[in-house]
Structures are given as C-alpha cells and as structure tokens.
Amino acid sequence: MQRYNPGEIEPKWQQYWDAHNSYHVIETADKPKLYVSGMFPYPSGSGLHSGHAFSYTIVDAIARFYRAHGHNVLNPMGWDTFGLPAENFAIKTGTAPAEVTKDNIANFKNQFKRLGISIDWDREINTTDPEYYRWTQWIFAQFFKRGLAYQKEAQQWWCPVDKTVLANEQVENGKCWRCGNEVEKKAMKQWFFKITEYADALLNEIPDLDWPEKIKTAQTNWIGRSEGMAIKFQLNGLGADKEHLEVFTTAHDTIYGVTFMVVAPEHPIVERYGQFADNQADIELYVEKAARKSELDREIEKKKTGVPIEGLFAINPINGNKIPVWVADYVLLSYGTGAIMAVPGEDERDFEFAQKYDIPIVFTTEQQEFVDYSHIKADRKSYRLANSDTFNGMDFETGRQKIMESIKETDAGDMIVQYKMRDWLISRQRYWGAPIPIIHCEKDGAVAVPDDQLPVVLPEVKDYAPKGDGQSVLATVEDWVNTTCPECGGPAKRETDTMDGYACSSWYLLRYADPKNDQQAWDPAKANYWSPVDYYVGGDHAVAHLLYVRFWAHVFNDMGLLSHKEPVKKLVYHGYINAEDGRKMSKSLGNVIDPLDIVDQGYGADTLRTYVMFMGPIELDSSWSSKGVAGVYRFLNRVWTLSQEYQSAEKADELDSDNQLRRLTHKTIKKVTGDYRNLSFNTAIAAMMELVNELYKLKVNGFSSEWQNSLRALAQLIGPVAPHLASELWQQHGGENEVDSAEWPAWDETLVLDDTVTIVVQVNGKVRAKLSLPAGTDEKTATETALADENVRKFTANQKPAKVVYVPGRLVNIVV
RNA sequence: GCCGCGAUGGCGGAAUUGGUAGACGCGCGGGACUCAAAAUCCCGUUCCAGUAAUGGAGUGUGAGUUCGAUUCUCACUCGCGGCACCA
Numbered sequence: 001m002q003r004y005n006p007g008e009i010e011p012k013w014q015q016y017w018d019a020h021n022s023y024h025v026i027e028t029a030d031k032p033k034l035y036v037s038g039m040f041p042y043p044s045g046s047g048l049h050s051g052h053a054f055s056y057t058i059v060d061a062i063a064r065f066y067r068a069h070g071h072n073v074l075n076p077m078g079w080d081t082f083g084l085p086a087e088n089f090a091i092k093t094g095t096a097p098a099e100v101t102k103d104n105i106a107n108f109k110n111q112f113k114r115l116g117i118s119i120d121w122d123r124e125i126n127t128t129d130p131e132y133y134r135w136t137q138w139i140f141a142q143f144f145k146r147g148l149a150y151q152k153e154a155q156q157w158w159c160p161v162d163k164t165v166l167a168n169e170q171v172e173n174g175k176c177w178r179c180g181n182e183v184e185k186k187a188m189k190q191w192f193f194k195i196t197e198y199a200d201a202l203l204n205e206i207p208d209l210d211w212p213e214k215i216k217t218a219q220t221n222w223i224g225r226s227e228g229m230a231i232k233f234q235l236n237g238l239g240a241d242k243e244h245l246e247v248f249t250t251a252h253d254t255i256y257g258v259t260f261m262v263v264a265p266e267h268p269i270v271e272r273y274g275q276f277a278d279n280q281a282d283i284e285l286y287v288e289k290a291a292r293k294s295e296l297d298r299e300i301e302k303k304k305t306g307v308p309i310e311g312l313f314a315i316n317p318i319n320g321n322k323i324p325v326w327v328a329d330y331v332l333l334s335y336g337t338g339a340i341m342a343v344p345g346e347d348e349r350d351f352e353f354a355q356k357y358d359i360p361i362v363f364t365t366e367q368q369e370f371v372d373y374s375h376i377k378a379d380r381k382s383y384r385l386a387n388s389d390t391f392n393g394m395d396f397e398t399g400r401q402k403i404m405e406s407i408k409e410t411d412a413g414d415m416i417v418q419y420k421m422r423d424w425l426i427s428r429q430r431y432w433g434a435p436i437p438i439i440h441c442e443k444d445g446a447v448a449v450p451d452d453q454l455p456v457v458l459p460e461v462k463d464y465a466p467k468g469d470g471q472s473v474l475a476t477v478e479d480w481v482n483t484t485c486p487e488c489g490g491p492a493k494r495e496t497d498t499m500d501g502y503a504c505s506s507w508y509l510l511r512y513a514d515p516k517n518d519q520q521a522w523d524p525a526k527a528n529y530w531s532p533v534d535y536y537v538g539g540d541h542a543v544a545h546l547l548y549v550r551f552w553a554h555v556f557n558d559m560g561l562l563s564h565k566e567p568v569k570k571l572v573y574h575g576y577i578n579a580e581d582g583r584k585m586s587k588s589l590g591n592v593i594d595p596l597d598i599v600d601q602g603y604g605a606d607t608l609r610t611y612v613m614f615m616g617p618i619e620l621d622s623s624w625s626s627k628g629v630a631g632v633y634r635f636l637n638r639v640w641t642l643s644q645e646y647q648s649a650e651k652a653d654e655l656d657s658d659n660q661l662r663r664l665t666h667k668t669i670k671k672v673t674g675d676y677r678n679l680s681f682n683t684a685i686a687a688m689m690e691l692v693n694e695l696y697k698l699k700v701n702g703f704s705s706e707w708q709n710s711l712r713a714l715a716q717l718i719g720p721v722a723p724h725l726a727s728e729l730w731q732q733h734g735g736e737n738e739v740d741s742a743e744w745p746a747w748d749e750t751l752v753l754d755d756t757v758t759i760v761v762q763v764n765g766k767v768r769a770k771l772s773l774p775a776g777t778d779e780k781t782a783t784e785t786a787l788a789d790e791n792v793r794k795f796t797a798n799q800k801p802a803k804v805v806y807v808p809g810r811l812v813n814i815v816v
Numbered sequence: 817g818c819c820g821c822g823a824u825g826g827c828g829g830a831a832u833u834g835g836u837a838g839a840c841g842c843g844c845g846g847g848a849c850u851c852a853a854a855a856u857c858c859c860g861u862u863c864c865a866g867u868a869a870u871g872g873a874g875u876g877u878g879a880g881u882u883c884g885a886u887u888c889u890c891a892c893u894c895g896c897g898g899c900a901c902c903a
Binding site: 249335419543638764766767 | 836
C-alpha cells in the first residue's frame with residue numbers, strides 16, 4: 001500500500017492545474033458569478049508569511065467551494081508594488097525598484113502555486129506596470145476634472161537638516177529617521193482627493209454593508225459626523241474690531257458659560273494680531289514650540305498649555321460679554337474652524353485649562369458644579385439651565401432649541417454638519433509611485449495630462465535619494481520635467497509628486513474584471529458582471545484602504561463606469577496568527593513560522609492549509625502550534641490510508657452496517673456544507689474528522705461497494721481545504737474531471753434525521769435520565785416513559801408533577 | 817477617555833432560534849503491535865467523592881428573568897482591537 005506522500009501528489013496536481021489553466025474564467029450568463037479576492041499583497045523580499053497563507057487559504061476555500069457548486073468563480077491575483085521598502089532598497093543599493101520588484105513577484109507567484117491557490121493567472125496585475133498606472137493616472141485626471149482632486153497648502157513633516165519632506169512613518173519620536181534631528185511641521189502645497197464630499201454618501205451605506213460590526217463602527221467614527229453650530233464672535237482690541245472669530249460647537253446651549261476663546265497656534269488671527277499684543281514674544285515662542293512638537297509629544301504631554309493674546313477679546317453674541325482670546329495647542333486647526341468657545345463649566349478640557357490659568361468658570365447647569373457635557377447630551381431632559389438669563393430653569397432639550405433660535409436671530413450663527421474625516425492627502429515627494437498626471441503652466445495653471453499622452457512614465461534615474469529641496473527625485477530629471485502645456489502649447493513643467501500607494505489599490509478590484517484592456521480602465525459591462533466582490537478577505541486596513549475603495553466606487557458610480565456604489569459585498573476580516581509563544585511573529589524574536597518551510601518539512605500544502613483553517617474561527621487571533629500541525633497531518637493521513645485500504649480490500653455487495661454508513665455520510669455532508677457556507681471552517685473540518693473516526697470503527701465490519709459513495713463524498717468535502725489530496729483521491733475513486741468541477745455531493749434529508757432520538761429527562765431542571773425513543777414520539781408517551789424511569793422516580797418521590805415541559809425530540813422537564 | 821469585541825477543561829476551541837456544556841484537535845494516562853523504539857491502531861480523559869451505578873460542583877464576578885441560562889437583562893472585573901485633546 002502506498003503511503004500518503006504530499007511531496008509527490010502536490011507538485012503533480014499543481015502542474016496539472018498550471019498546464020490546463022484550470023482556474024481561468026470568462027464572463028458567462030450560464031452560471032451565477034462569484035468574485036472572491038484577498039487584499040493583494042505587497043511582494044516583499046522575504047516571501048509569503050503565515051498571515052498570507054491564512055488569508056489566501058480562506059480565499060481559496062471559498063473559491064473551490066463555490067466552484068464545486070457550479071458558480072463561475074473569479075479568484076484573481078495582483079501585486080501592490082509601489083511603496084517605501086523597494087524605494088529604500090533602491091536608495092541603499094542603487095538597484096532599480098522595478099528590478100527588485102520583479103524578482104519578488106516571481107517568488108510570490110511560485111509560492112502561491114505551491115500552496116495550491118486556485119488563481120486565474122491570466123488576470124495578474126501589477127500596480128507599477130505602466131499599463132496599469134496609466135489608468136490610475138487617468139482616474140486622477142478624471143477626479144481633477146470633476147473637482148475631486150485639488151491642491152492646497154498643508155502641514156508636512158520637514159527635516160531641517162536633510163531638507164526633505166518626511167512621511168509619517170519616517171518620523172520616529174519626533175526625530176528624523178535618517179539624521180536623528182528634530183523635525184518640524186512645514187506648510188507645503190499638496191494634492192488632495194475630496195473624500196469629504198462623499199462623507200454622507202459613504203456614511204449612509206454603512207448600515208447596509210455585510211461587514212464586521214467593528215469595521216463598520218471604525219469607519220463611522222472615522223467619518224465622525226457631528227451636528228452643531230457655527231457661531232461668529234465679534235473681535236475687539238488690537239485693531240481687530242472689523243473681524244469675526246468663527247467657532248464650531250455641538251454645545252451651543254452652554255454659550256452663557258463661555259469665559260474664554262481658544263485658537264489653534266496655526267490660526268491666522270494669531271499671526272495677524274499677536275504682533276500687537278504686549279506679550280508678543282511669548283506668543284511667538286509658544287507658536288514656534290507647538291510647530292515643532294511631534295504628535296507623540298502631544299500625546300505624552302497630556303497637560304494643556306497656552307498663552308493669552310493680551311488685549312484681544314471676543315464678544316459673546318448672546319449677552320455681549322467681553323471674553324479673552326487664548327492660543328493653545330489642544331485646539332487643532334484642522335477640525336472645525338480651528339477655534340473654540342471654551343466652556344469650562346461643562347467641558348473637561350476647558351475646565352482643566354481654566355483651572356491652570358485662573359480663568360473664571362461659570363456653571364450653566366442647576367448642579368452648579370462641573371458636569372461633563374457628554375452626560376447632558378445623553379439625557380438632556382434631566383438637566384436644567386442656570387446662569388443663562390431668560391433660559392434659566394429650562395431643561396436642555398428646550399433650552400437648546402431656544403438658544404439656537406436666539407443665536408440665529410442675531411445672525412451670529414447657524415446649524416452645520418462637521419466631519420472628523422479630512423480630505424485625503426495623496427501627493428508624496430517620492431520616486432517609487434505613480435506620477436501625478438498634471439502639467440503646470442504659467443498661463444493656464446494646473447492642467448491634466450490629456451488621455452492620449454498617458455501614461456506619464458516614471459523616468460529612470462541614477463540616484464533614488466531625495467535631493468533635499470522638498471521635491472521628489474523626479475524634479476532632477478530636467479528633460480522629463482520640462483514639457484509643453486497641452487492647453488496653450490507653451491513651455492510648462494510636470495508635477496513631480498507621485499501618488500500615495502493607496503490610490504493604486506483603490507481600483508484594482510475593478511481592473512481584475514478587465515485586466516488587459518488598453519482602451520479604457522475597464523469595460524463597464526465586464527466590471528458590472530463581476531463586481532461587487534462577493535467575498536473580500538483580509539485582516540488589515542480597517543479604515544484607510546477599505547474606505548478608499550468605497551470612495552472610488554461611489555465616484556465611479558457617479559461617472560457611469562459602475563452600476564453600483566459599494567464595491568465589496570461581504571468583507572471577511574480575519575485575525576492574526578501569533579507565534580507559538582503567543583507573541584507577535586517577528587524576525588527579531590526569532591519566532592517566525594515560514595509557511596513554505598511547513599510544506600517542505602514533508603507536511604505539504606494541504607496540511608498547512610487545513611491546519612490554519614482548523615485553528616479556530618477565522619475572525620479570531622490564534623497562536624501557532626506545531627503539535628496542532630502534526631494532528632492535522634495525522635487526519636489527512638487517516639483519510640488517505642482509509643482510501644487505500646478500501647481500494648485493495650475485497651468488497652462485499654452489501655453489509656448490515658451500510659445503512660449506518662449512509663446516514664453518517666449524509667449527516668456529514670449536510671453539516672460540512674452548512675459550515676463552509678458560514679465560513680465556519682474549523683467546525684467543518686471537525687465534522688470530517690468525526691466522520692473519519694466513525695469510518696474507522698465501521699471498517700472492522702469490512703468494506704462494501706457502498707463505501708465508494710462515502711469516500712468520494714469525503715474527497716469532495718475536503719477539497720476546499722486540501723485540494724491536492726482531494727484531487728488525488730477523487731481520481732483514485734474513478735471521479736471524472738477535477739474534483740471541484742464535479743457536482744457537490746447532495747444529502748438526503750430522510751437519511752439525516754435519526755430514527756431514534758435521545759430525550760433528556762430533567763427534574764427541576766437537572767438531568768436525571770436519558771431516554772432513547774423512536775423519533776416522533778408524542779408528548780404523552782414521552783412523559784409517561786420519563787415518569788416511569790427509576791432514577792427519575794427517586795427524585796420525584798412519586799409526587800404528582802406541578803408542571804411538565806416537553807420539547808419534542810429533545811427533553812422532558814418535570815417540575816415538582 | 818470613547819467605541820467595538822471577547823472571557824468555557826491542562827491548552828486551541830464546540831454547543832445553528834434559551835433545551836444533554838466540553839464536539840473536534842492537542843496534551844496526558846492506559847492498552848495492542850514490536851526484541852525494542854518510532855509510526856500506526858484501540859480505550860480513557862472538566863473537577864470532587866465512589867470499584868461502579870450514581871451524586872455534588874461547574875461556562876470571568878455579583879444579581880435578575882425563566883420550568884430550564886454558556887446563550888437574554890443589569891452592574892462589575894479582566895483581556896484584546898480601533899480611534900484618541902474632534903470642540
């Protein structure tokens with residue numbers, strides 16, 4: 001008898017699938033479509049890690065399961081290849097990023113094949129391929145024409161020593177990652193996508209998404225919609241009397257409690273009027289310090305600091321009170337108007353600040369002590385207004401409405417909606433990204449590169465290191481930068497910033513539908529056939545990527561390029577695999593498990609795949625267990641061995657145990673099918689293990705021809721998780737074609753139902769006996785049998801039951 | 817701090833609408849095969865008492881609803897994840 005040898009059967013089937021292009025699909029009306037994809041990988045130099053193996057096994061199991069159910073399954077693969085690691089490697093070694101990337105892709109592709117992932121390789125895409133980013137650029141140009149891409153000044157991290165812009169991840173503890181000097185914020189002109197215009201549209205669709213609740217709430221909070229009032233306060237002193245200071249507040253009902261105003265250090269009025277203040281030097285010093293503070297410092301330094309702009313006041317529109325204006329970095333320029341009305345009686349931050357700087361505190365609730373506004377907001381009816389003139393004594397529900405009307409009457413403010421979400425900063429001063437397809441002309445300003453001049457190909461350079469002028473290396477390629485304006489034909493310069501990598505990944509799921517189209521980004525008919533993605537599998541990017549793909553799809557829908565707004569129907573968000581010691585896998589800890597090592601050790605891809613699916617529910621984090629891997633290998637071995645024994649055994653025509661065999665098999669088919677459908681892979685595998693254990697017990701009676709049906713069904717059932725073994729066994733048992741193009745086994749409901757059932761007998765809710773009764777036993781018989789049971793009688797003491805609860809087919813509960 | 821999720825044997829986990837808690841796997845104990853070991857196969861395995869039948873306790877803690885709660889409600893403790901001075 002041949003031993004189970006994955007090292008032999010796995011390459012055999014991988015070559016077969018390759019040679020037959022088994023997983024290539026085209027649009028067809030004959031079958032229901034099913035589009036499943038993992039989040040495409042960044043092909044790093046170290047190859048697939050265990051997280052990849054997990055993610056793409058989930059994808060593949062779904063793909064194979066539905067393929068076996070007659071669906072037209074699209075399971076594509078592509079490479080998210082722009083980004084920092086390749087660029088840094090290039091800076092260090094001088095190797096072109098494209099070269100490094102090419103090798104890494106080849107390695108990844110090979111490894112995916114060795115895991116038996118059923119991919120349609122004809123649809124392979126690569127974001128750094130000019131034929132791909134040509135359309136990324138085209139989309140940018142479309143966004144630009146629609147006013148969804150624009151330029152504005154924004155704060156960027158700037159290293160004054162290296163004279164370069166830094167990305168967030170290049171700032172470590174407020175210091176430049178390369179030279180170690182302190183970085184500062186600097187205002188520079190940047191490109192943005194106007195995602196805020198779609199804030200409401202994106203928010204409105206969230207409740208209907210079949211996505212994990214935690215991702216939905218993360219996105220809801222990220223968008224952060226809040227309704228409040230924009231209120232203008234007249235300025236006074238330092239020559240500012242003609243100006244207003246506008247604030248945003250959700251607590252306008254506390255406006256009588258405003259005892260000071262706070263503006264962000266970057267707020268324009270600071271520079272405009274601070275110079276006339278007596279404490280001008282202090283203000284300047286404070287602003288400068290705030291600019292240098294990294295986000296981390298701000299976090300550590302929880303204590304609030306600030307300086308007043310001496311001599312500058314604001315007039316409270318509701319009562320004419322003259323209020324001092326302060327500068328403090330706990331107010332952010334980027335939210336609301338960059339200025340607040342401070343209400344220390346009801347806001348914790350303002351309270352802390354007022355105490356520290358001895359600013360008066362006015363309580364506007366009848367409690368006359370500090371009450372955080374979140375409490376008031378939670379139950380407005382229970383709090384009453386105080387120190388609020390004619391509004392005193394009103395509950396906050398009424399007072400809020402009346403004060404709002406009163407403020408509106410004075411023309412000082414109105415209700416508005418604010419979002420926490422900011423526009424998406426898309427420009428990067430880096431080499432290894434898709435060039436922004438814009439030409440700057442002195443006469444015509446920023447002009448989109450015409451469609452027929454796309455792609456704007458990334459020029460080759462010798463040195464990839466930034467030159468220190470705050471621009472990307474592209475700025476040094478003069479004959480690339482200098483061009484002609486498409487509008488006027490005059491001399492013009494190319495934009496030298498490249499796009500954030502997230503741009504490339506915001507539309508790749510649509511490109512898979514039509515990956516080789518050189519006339520358009522995709523044919524809408526093809527995209528509308530495949531999209532939305534039915535299952536999108538990943539364990540990362542709760543907001544960023546998963547919000548951007550939604551944003552772009554909404555825009556594409558508006559452009560008429562897509563028939564629907566939401567690109568992902570069901571999001572499968574899986575957990576992390578930790579190391580055996582329970583900690584995160586990391587090279588420095590030396591606890592990394594390389595999935596290909598597991599394959600090479602002789603376990604094979606099927607064991608690896610089945611193991612990662614058996615570890616637990618996919619949405620939970622788990623820890624690697626080498627003992628667990630061995631256990632799964634044992635299981636696959638048992639499946640194999642059973643099949644070999646059957647094939648070489650003498651088969652009886654029929655056995656007494658055949659009916660039992662049939663019942664077991666049909667029950668398992670039903671259970672496993674349901675579990676796969678719910679993505680409950682661990683219990684599906686457990687059910688198959690249970691069947692195999694039972695089959696081992698049954699085989700002592702010998703084999704009959706009935707076994708053929710069971711073993712074939714078993715081969716099909718393990719197919720989604722262990723496709724090589726399944727294919728091999730399927731072939732051995734005379735199955736035609738490939739296992740996942742065979743019809744999925746059906747079950748007979750009458751065989752699934754047991755003819756005898758175990759009825760639990762409880763007395764006062766405690767189990768006292770178990771009865772084996774024919775299915776469908778009526779209540780009267782069941783109760784009588786239960787009452788007659790010896791052990792039950794011990795506990796009922798022959799008393800007449802006060803009540804009997806009967807659950808058909810399950811239990812009798814006798815209450816005495 | 818806010819939001820979301822979770823807590824079940826020695827361990828990972830199971831229990832589809834409230835109805836036998838601990839499926840399946842690991843580990844552990846015992847047995848078969850073997851000169852022996854590995855591999856394989858079989859049996860047992862929540863804890864306590866008992867040879868056993870059986871009894872008692874038991875799903876983070878405390879209460880509640882119910883004939884019956886791992887499941888529902890309230891309060892709390894701990895852990896994980898996301899966001900974080902968002903006015």
